[in-house]
Amino acid sequence: MGPGTAWYLAVAGFLFGVGALGVLIRRNPLIVLLSLEIMLNGANLALIAFARHLNNGDGQIFALAVMAVAASEVVVGLGLIVALNRKRVPLDVDRLSSLRG
Amino acid sequence: MIVASVGNVLVWAVWLGAAFACLGSAVAVVSFTNPFYSALALIGNLGSLAVLYLLLSSEFVAAAQVLVYAGAVMVMFLFVIAYIGPRTESPWTGGPTWQTIGAVLAAGAILVEIVVAIGLKAGGSLSHSHHVDGAFGTPSYIGRLFLTDxxxxxxxxxxxxxxxxxxxxxxxxxxxxxxxxxxxx
CATH class of the missing domain: 1.20.5 (Single alpha-helices involved in coiled-coils or other helix-helix interfaces)
Incomplete structure (x- = not known):
């Protein structure tokens, strides 16, 4: 017997907390996106741990869907960052306070 | 019996290594000042998560994790970081503002809430899990689920x-x- 499901869930919870901290305190939008990936991966680890725990593949399907959504989110987020950089807007989420183009 | 206990120790050793690599690289992503190093640390995080997925007998998800994340997404991240140039930003300079303190408190509250929810709601029932059959997590298993249910x-x-x-x-x-x-x- 290896480590039980609770150990995996503890790692998943810690990953989610660290990712949330990064999203909240960092001001560079690139690092905000990276921290968002950590949060999504924490949720994925919990899904896969529960799939193994319950001997049910639905959690793995959900994790793969989360992965596809994360890839889409990165495409749109990085596209926005490149567009901001072309318009010479400062890359600082605290200063991006207006939606005017 | 001896073979079983050796395998047990090996599984625990691999789990401990992957879990600590995972947590350490997550902290590194959040605390590095250079986004390039943060992205490299995230690649380590994704790799150690793939090891954890393998320990949970989810081979297909582990392979997809390495291919999609470490292969495609992180290459795009590194390309964009190289495109817009290095911009270092130190998150801890200038002393803690009310914003930083609030963020740390909120993140700590999320962590405590998750741990309490896991520990209190599910306490004893998480220690024993169902036995999984050999086909669990293989590509054919995932593919059948995707194309039927x-x-x-x-x-x-x-x-x-x-x-x-x-x-x-x-x-x-x-x-x-x-x-x-x-x-x-």
Whole structure:
């Protein structure tokens, strides 16, 4: 017997907390996106741990869907960052306070 | 019996290594000042998560994790970081502001809430898990689930990816058309 499901869930919870901290305190939008990936991966680890725990593949399907959504989110987020950089807007989420183009 | 205990120790050793690599690289992503190093640390995080997925007998998800995340997504991240140039930003300079303190408190509250929810709600029932059969987590198992029970989710995922690709093209092409004004005929 290896480590039980609770150990995996503890790692998943810690990953989610660290990712949330990064999203909240960092001001560079690139690092905000990276921290968002950590949060999504924490949720994925919990899904896969529960799939193994319950001997049910639905959690793995959900994790793969989360992965596809994360890839889409990165495409749109990085596209926005490149567009901001072309318009010479400062890359600082605290200063991006207006939606005017 | 001895073989079983050796295997047990090996599984625990691999788990401990992967879990601590995972947590350490997550802290590194959040605390590094250079985004390039943060992205490299995230690659380590994704790799150690793939090891954890393998320990949970989810081979296909582990392979997809390495291919999609460490292969495709992180290459795009590193490309964009190289494109916009290095911008270091130290998160801890200037002393803690009310914003930082509030963020740390909120993140700590989320962590405590998750741990309490896990520990109190599910306490004893998480120690024993069902036995999984050999086909669990193999590509054929995942493929059968995707094409029978979860066909709608499969199709919606493909539409989401298509829309994201269109959005990426539009976001990337927008400023070029405005800079050139009228395209020459």
């Amino acid at each position: 979860h066909l709608l989710a499969f199709e919606i995922t493909s539409i989401v990816l298509l829309v994201a690709a269109i959005g990426g093209v539009i976001l990337g092409a927008h400023s070029r058309t405005t800079a050139d004004e009228v395209p020459s005929l």
